[in-house]
Amino acid sequence: MVENGTQPKAGVYFVGAGPGDPELLTLKGQRLIQQADVIVYADSLVPSGILQFAAATATCIPTAALTLEEILPLMISAVEAGKVVVRLQSGDPSLYSAIHEQIQRLAAAGIEVEVVPGISAYQLAAARLKAELTLPELVQTIILTRASGRTRVPAAEELASLAAHQASLCLYLSANCVQRAQQQLLAHYPPDTLVAIGYRLGWPDEQLWLVPLSEMASVSQQQRLTRTTLYLISPALAAQHVTPFQGRSCLYSPEHHHLFRPD
Ligand SMILES: C[S@@+](CC[C@H](N)C(=O)[O-])C[C@H]1O[C@@H](n2cnc3c(N)ncnc32)[C@H](O)[C@@H]1O
Incomplete structure (x- = not known):
């Protein structure tokens, strides 16, 4: 057109x-x-x-x-x-x-x-947390996925295998099977990995919780979350919300020269 x-x-x-x-x-x-x-x-x-x-x-x-x-x-x-x-x-x-x-x-x-294009739910969740999901030397990959439910996820993309990367993982369409999702994620992420649970982000009744992975399912169930819920599981969240991360990028390092900042 x-x-x-x-x-x-x-x-x-x-x-x-x-x-x-x-x-x-x-x-x-x-x-x-x-x-x-x-x-x-x-x-x-x-x-x-x-x-x-x-x-x-x-x-x-x-x-x-x-x-x-x-x-x-x-x-x-x-x-x-x-x-x-x-x-x-x-x-x-x-x-x-x-x-x-x-x-x-x-x-x-x-x-x-x-x-x-539009802004996806995971991007607003990260913005609310003022979080970078790709911290140098800690995590450099973002996975956007969903748990297998009525829509089957291909076997090679099962959560348990994606979790092995310990990347920043954004979980869509999964509130209805959060218990199983939590179990699968715990196969590789430590139980104290922070999870942001975003409900109707950007709507007037938006809610956002930051909880350890071990509580992702129980908080979801207590709050009766069944839809319009995004989970963001990431090692980057603790680095920004619990123990300040001291790493830094090459991009702005004085030792790092590139096209726009030659020596
Ligand atoms: C059919 S998918 C659509 C996703 C959409 N295209 C996007 O990029 O965000 C619906 C799922 O996206 C997530 N979602 C969409 N809007 C959301 C919002 N405002 N707050 C939280 N999660 C949302 C939830 O996981 C929901 O179950």
Whole structure:
């Protein structure tokens, strides 16, 4: 889809709405919402506050109760009528958003799409904690994953094997099987590894707990967390919240020379 200046051509724009706070939309996402004739949004995860940017004349269609077979004709008929359609997805559309199946079927109907990235839930969790998840010499990898539940995770990606890396691990869609997830993580992370539990981050009723891994399941159960919960398990959290980490990056070291700071 080619844009002419800031005027969108009719088509479907998949826009990452971020975790909830409307101020965490990208400028491009906000502009597209303003220009949309039809906004199809996942109301279970995208708060209505995001729709404040929509034109008064825009048609806003919640999709939590709809099937793919019901959602697609809505988008296709709107595009065929020359309307600008925005499909609002929570967080970033590259993660657990089911955009692939929508894009494939839109393509079969001859409709092009553009995807606008958004801020994912794990990024807001890290920001709330003022945490860097990649501390030099401590942890340099971030794993984004989910526990195996109704949607099966490939065997090679079972939590117990991912845990062996002791990376910063962000666990989506897993509140319903948190007990088993905790057990699998304990196979490799020490029990006192800090876990941030974020509930509805960026929503008015946001909550964030910082607990040892050994209490991840019990706190989740006490708080009755079953959905919209993100777990962030990382050695970096203790280094920033318990024992101050003294390491530093090469990037800003006086001994380290590079293209922009030759000797
Ligand atoms: C269907 S996935 C969508 C993920 C989304 N695309 C993203 O990048 O954040 C829904 C899961 O993402 C996480 N999630 C999404 N929004 C969240 C929020 N505001 N607070 C906490 N977790 C959230 C939860 O794990 C939830 O079960």
